[in-house]
Every structure is written in structure tokens, then in C-alpha cells.
Amino acid sequence: MPISCPDETTASNDSSATCFPVQNATESFWQTQQHPLSDHRSTPELPAHSDIVIVGAGYAGVSTAYHLSRDLGEAPSITILEARAVCSGATGRNGGHLRPDFYGHIPTYIERAGPRAGAEIAEFEIANLRALKRFIERENINCDFTLTRSIDVWCNEEAARKAKGIYDSMVAHDFNYMDDVVFYTGSEVDGICGVKGAVACASFTAGTMWPFKFIMHLVEKLVKSKQVNLQTHTPVLSVNPDRAGGFLVETPRGQVHANKVIYANNAYVAGVLPEYRRNIVPCKGICCRITTADAKESSPLLNNSYINRTDDNTLSYLVPRADGSIIVGGAAAKFQPFREQWYNNVDDSCLIDAVKYYYDGYMQRTYRGWEGTDARIDKIWTGVMGYSYDSNPHIGQVPAKENEFILAGFNGHGMPVIWLAAKELADMVTQAKPFEATSLPKLFKTSQARIDRAIMGQEEEGDILGNGNRPSTKP
Ligand SMILES: Cc1cc2nc3c(=O)[nH]c(=O)nc-3n(C[C@H](O)[C@H](O)[C@H](O)COP(=O)(O)OP(=O)(O)OC[C@H]3O[C@@H](n4cnc5c(N)ncnc54)[C@H](O)[C@@H]3O)c2cc1C
Missing domain, CATH: 3.50.50.60 (FAD/NAD(P)-binding domain)
Incomplete structure (x- = not known):
């Protein structure tokens, strides 16, 4: 229980x-x-x-x-x-993903408290990434820190249109850090990001590490x-x-x-x-590590981290590691209807039933060139996050x-x-x-x-379902 x-x-x-x-x-x-x-x-x-x-x-x-x-x-x-x-x-x-939120949730905060309050959050997160990189290098900490590009991917046309609208509005605000974001749409997107069926993608600077x-x-x-x-x-x-x-x-x-x-x-x-x-509120999430026996020979190198959204808007974060393995998790949209399995739940001694098989075959069905590989789950676990109202x-x-x-x-x-x-x-x-x-x-x-x-249960505006591990905490 x-x-x-x-x-x-x-x-x-x-x-x-x-x-x-x-x-x-x-x-x-x-x-x-x-x-x-x-x-x-x-x-x-x-x-x-x-x-x-x-x-x-x-x-x-x-x-x-x-x-x-x-x-x-x-x-x-x-x-x-x-x-x-x-x-x-x-x-x-x-997931080991050190990924500032450049624009995903910022419009929500702008709506609540104005452009400066929204931008402050993005700027603070970028400052964290830089400060951490400096500190890890100075102290020579062996924690696999990698500065990378993180790629946001959309496979659903409607979601991609919305994301492009958000991107455009953030560019219109003239926030300096938006210079680092590149947004692609069009028929070449899935070739650019390597995700099958992608209709839009964006990339910006982020980090990955072994926390x-x-x-x-x-x-x-x-x-x-x-x-x-x-x-x-x-x-x-x-x-x-x-x-x-x-x-x-x-x-x-x-x-x-x-x-x-x-x-x-x-x-x-x-x-x-x-x-x-x-x-x-304590809420459970799921994460796993995927390995391939022949990592270096048959599975194309992924040198970016990802936030992937499928055609049915199921979001997964993905971090490739130098040893050829992949850390991937999320899938909140798939378990969200089963509240007792994740919401107000501190039991990280068991998996989330609704998604315990979701990442079987994930690399093969998601990435170009991975179809014939033997990529499979090597370790899967749960953890408890503190969802903020x-x-x-x-x-x-x-x-x-x-x-x-x-x-x-x-x-x-x-x-x-x-x-x-x-x-x-x-x-x-x-x-x-x-x-x-x-x-x-x-x-x-x-x-x-x-x-x-x-x-008092007052509604906050905006979409909480969207970034990494953040499904809505609302019933
Ligand atoms: C599956 C999963 C994937 C995630 N992926 C990412 C990601 O890729 N990127 C990202 O930015 N974030 C991610 N997160 C969120 C991120 O891990 C957390 O935001 C962050 O680790 C919180 O750190 P913390 O120290 O506040 O909490 P914790 O690491 O949970 O530390 C809290 C500690 O308090 C202890 N504790 C609790 N109650 C008591 C008590 N009464 N007395 C004494 N000790 C107590 C606990 O045992 C625990 O060790 C993920 C979380 C999960 C679960």
C-alpha cells in the first residue's frame, strides 16, 4: 500500500x-x-x-x-x-538533464507576472548551467558533465504550431537568451533531429551529468x-x-x-x-537506462539531449551517455489517468504499472537508424518529485x-x-x-x-503539462 x-x-x-x-x-x-x-x-x-x-x-x-x-x-x-x-x-x-527552460513555460509566467518575471526564470536557469560548469571544471569533479545542445521535438502538427507560436512570441520579447534558440519546421525536420515523424524541432544549449x-x-x-x-x-x-x-x-x-x-x-x-x-505534492516519475550490446557498431551516435513528443503528445526526456547508453524517462501522459499510481504517492519501491513497459523498443520506434539494433532496457526505476501547485x-x-x-x-x-x-x-x-x-x-x-x-484550490493559468517531468498537479 x-x-x-x-x-x-x-x-x-x-x-x-x-x-x-x-x-x-x-x-x-x-x-x-x-x-x-x-x-x-x-x-x-x-x-x-x-x-x-x-x-x-x-x-x-x-x-x-x-x-x-x-x-x-x-x-x-x-x-x-x-x-x-x-x-x-x-x-x-x-534523468541527469540540466536543461534550462528557455521558452516552454516562460509565457505562463509572463502572463502571471509580466515579461521581466518570466525572463528572470530563464536567465536564472542559464546562470545555473554556467555556474555549475565553471564549478565542476574548477574542482575537476568526475561526474560526466557535458555541455550539449538539447533538442525539443514535436511529432504532432497542432502541438508544433502552438510551440512555434510560443517561440515567435518569445523572440518578439527580445530576450537576449533567445539568440541561442533555433527553431525548425518543414519537411527536413526529421532528418535534422533524427526522430521519426518529427514535424518541428528546436535546439539550445543545455547540460547533462551524473548527479x-x-x-x-x-x-x-x-x-x-x-x-x-x-x-x-x-x-x-x-x-x-x-x-x-x-x-x-x-x-x-x-x-x-x-x-x-x-x-x-x-x-x-x-x-x-x-x-x-x-x-x-509528492508525485512519482519513471526513468530507465537503455543499452545495446553493439553500441558503437550499429546504433548511430546521439550527441544531443532530447525532449521528444510523440504524435499523441507523450513527452520523454532523453540523455545520451558517453558509454553509448541512453537515459530516458517521462511518459507522464500515459500514466496521468491512473492517479493512485503516481499522485500524492511516495512509494518509489515499485514501478508505475501503467508505463512499466512503455520504454521497451523506444529507441527502435523513435530514432532513425536504430530500428535493427538490440537496444533494450538495462535498468528501470522510479523516483518521487515535489510537484509545486x-x-x-x-x-x-x-x-x-x-x-x-x-x-x-x-x-x-x-x-x-x-x-x-x-x-x-x-x-x-x-x-x-x-x-x-x-x-x-x-x-x-x-x-x-x-x-x-x-x-483554496485557485486555478493557476497555463499548461503545466509540457516540460520534462511536469504533468499537471491538478486533479
Ligand atoms: C524520475 C525522475 C527524473 C527526473 N529527471 C530530472 C531531470 O532530468 N532534470 C531535472 O532538472 N530534474 C529532474 N528530476 C527532478 C530532480 O531530480 C529534483 O528536482 C531534484 O533532485 C530535487 O532535489 P532535492 O534535493 O530537493 O530533493 P531530493 O533529491 O528528493 O532530496 C530530498 C532528501 O530528503 C530526504 N528526506 C525526506 N524527508 C525527510 C525527513 N523527514 N527527514 C530527513 N530526510 C528526509 C529524502 O530521503 C531525500 O534524500 C527528476 C526526478 C525524478 C524522480
Whole structure:
């Protein structure tokens, strides 16, 4: 029986019961090379006190700890409490696609808040890609980072027409970054992108990487320098104000007193912050790795990453790897009607029934030249994303909760957001920097108004079904 988040009628009085990671999660390809620090505990017992406690050791929690450790210098007191192993959540089981959203969702944000607010998001995501590339090169991190072109593909005429309309309107706004986007229509499209039946495609600069290796590199640095006390297999059950000041962070292994708490537990945030139960909903996605026995000989090299949309508008993201294998996932349109299999569901110990065979034969039916290959699924897994009601993450001080901060709700799209978001959050925490003084897009600020809008079920405008892992969170 899948465990799910508390619903609106039960959550307010019982935040601790149900929204926690399950054990025995499916294993992703990225996790097959185990790391000695995966199950690390810096000390046998929990520290009695820590200046800052971070909940969750995924991309958001570990990056925040890294930036905090740089801000705080020699002897910071930071503790990371992680329910399972390090990087065992979405970050360790995603597509590895670092793909800024240049124009797909931007019109929705422009409609809600004006052109600058929309462009801010695209610019922030592009800045993330560049910052991450610089950092990975400087630190010489072995995480297969590749700067590439990402190709959007449409096989449905009507969807292609709409996409071209969006592209044209973004060009008309004269956003600088649109210079990097090339849009093709016409009879040669399927030759250009290699996808059978393609009627339109677009390309722009993006990245791909092995997220688990990147995170473990940061963890190694933090643990070695003793800047962080890492405690894996230690779920935070609740956070309560301490009468003497600060907070008591409760776990099954005892409590930690903290001056400040950072919630970086994404899909599961409602387990400890029930006010977010309608804003950040845990939703499952599926991903797999495809290999061919004769990779180099008979299957044409793919040197771009892709977002493919079939004639029936089923979307898949695809990342080719240097070893000849392919990471592919998505297919949300196929499982969306079966809500109990994915919506408000934290069970990543099993696949999504409706699509567990969808990627069988995917390369053969999708790509020119792959028809005769023996490409087949080598590994398939699920993961849990934090779908945000209005599609934007929640970042900043938790409304009406001084010294409690949130960095969560990445809507299946955290890779091009989290690195710089964590850097800015670290400054908010250590330097009391106001959100408005950061480089964060203003639509990312968590607020009571956003929380209330989701609780009251007000409709957000725009199409949430469209980018990578982002099916609509609306019933
Ligand atoms: C199948 C799949 C494919 C995806 N593909 C892409 C992609 O290609 N590109 C992209 O941009 N994004 C993708 N995403 C989304 C991306 O992985 C996430 O946005 C990102 O990893 C979120 O990072 P995080 O640190 O916030 O969350 P997580 O990595 O989920 O980390 C949260 C951590 O908190 C821990 N935790 C939860 N509750 C508690 C608690 N109470 N106490 C202690 N610890 C707790 C969890 O165990 C987990 O380790 C994908 C996600 C999935 C599932």
C-alpha cells in the first residue's frame, strides 16, 4: 500500500504520520556504483546542538551545506539529517538533464507576472548551467558533465504550431537568451533531429551529468573537512519550538537542538511542514537506462539531449551517455489517468504499472537508424518529485516562522535551479539577506499568499503539462 501525504482534512493536526521516504526504493542506474559515504554517520550519536540543521541530503540539502560551510568558515555547526542514504531521493534517480527552460513555460509566467518575471526564470536557469560548469571544471569533479545542445521535438502538427507560436512570441520579447534558440519546421525536420515523424524541432544549449557523483563529491569534501555532521538513516519526524529558544528537531534516534532549520526534503516537505501539503505534492516519475550490446557498431551516435513528443503528445526526456547508453524517462501522459499510481504517492519501491513497459523498443520506434539494433532496457526505476501547485519552487523563510527556511518544490525540474538557489539561501540564513536582494526569480519566493492559493484550490493559468517531468498537479 503506497504511503501518501496527509490530505487537507487530516494534515493540519497530524503532520508527522505519513509523508516520509519508504525503505527498499528501486535502485537507479546512477546508484549502482556505491559510495563509501552513502550511509555515513559523522558521530555515533546525534549532536545535542547544532547551529543549523538541514533536513534532507539531496541536491538541495547538500548544496546548501556546501555554500553555508563557505560562508561560515572554520568551525560551523551544521548537521544534515537524512531519512535514507545520501542522495537516495529524486537527485539520485533523475534523468541527469540540466536543461534550462528557455521558452516552454516562460509565457505562463509572463502572463502571471509580466515579461521581466518570466525572463528572470530563464536567465536564472542559464546562470545555473554556467555556474555549475565553471564549478565542476574548477574542482575537476568526475561526474560526466557535458555541455550539449538539447533538442525539443514535436511529432504532432497542432502541438508544433502552438510551440512555434510560443517561440515567435518569445523572440518578439527580445530576450537576449533567445539568440541561442533555433527553431525548425518543414519537411527536413526529421532528418535534422533524427526522430521519426518529427514535424518541428528546436535546439539550445543545455547540460547533462551524473548527479549522484556530483553530490558525493560535495559530501566527501564536507565530511573530510569536518564542516558538517552528516547523519544518514535519521528521518526528522517533527520540528518544535523550544521554550528556551531555537528548535527541537525530533528523530527516532533522539533530538537535536537547533538555532535554525532548513527544510530541503522536497517531495516530503509536508511531513514536517504540513502547511505546504497542497503546495508541494509528492508525485512519482519513471526513468530507465537503455543499452545495446553493439553500441558503437550499429546504433548511430546521439550527441544531443532530447525532449521528444510523440504524435499523441507523450513527452520523454532523453540523455545520451558517453558509454553509448541512453537515459530516458517521462511518459507522464500515459500514466496521468491512473492517479493512485503516481499522485500524492511516495512509494518509489515499485514501478508505475501503467508505463512499466512503455520504454521497451523506444529507441527502435523513435530514432532513425536504430530500428535493427538490440537496444533494450538495462535498468528501470522510479523516483518521487515535489510537484509545486504553481510550478515554481518555494524558497526563503517559511512564512511566520522565523529561523525556518525552505528550499523545495522543484516540480521535476531542479537540476537547472538548485545550485544557485542553495547559494542564495545560504546567504539568507547566515547574513539575513532579504529574498529581494538575492538573484532568485521573484516567483520562487515562498509566501503565505502562495500557500493560501493552493489550499483554496485557485486555478493557476497555463499548461503545466509540457516540460520534462511536469504533468499537471491538478486533479
Ligand atoms: C524520475 C525522475 C527524473 C527526473 N529527471 C530530472 C531531470 O532530468 N532534470 C531535472 O532538472 N530534474 C529532474 N528530476 C527532478 C530532480 O531530480 C529534483 O528536482 C531534484 O533532485 C530535487 O532535489 P532535492 O534535493 O530537493 O530533493 P531530493 O533529491 O528528493 O532530496 C530530498 C532528501 O530528503 C530526504 N528526506 C525526506 N524527508 C525527510 C525527513 N523527514 N527527514 C530527513 N530526510 C528526509 C529524502 O530521503 C531525500 O534524500 C527528476 C526526478 C525524478 C524522480
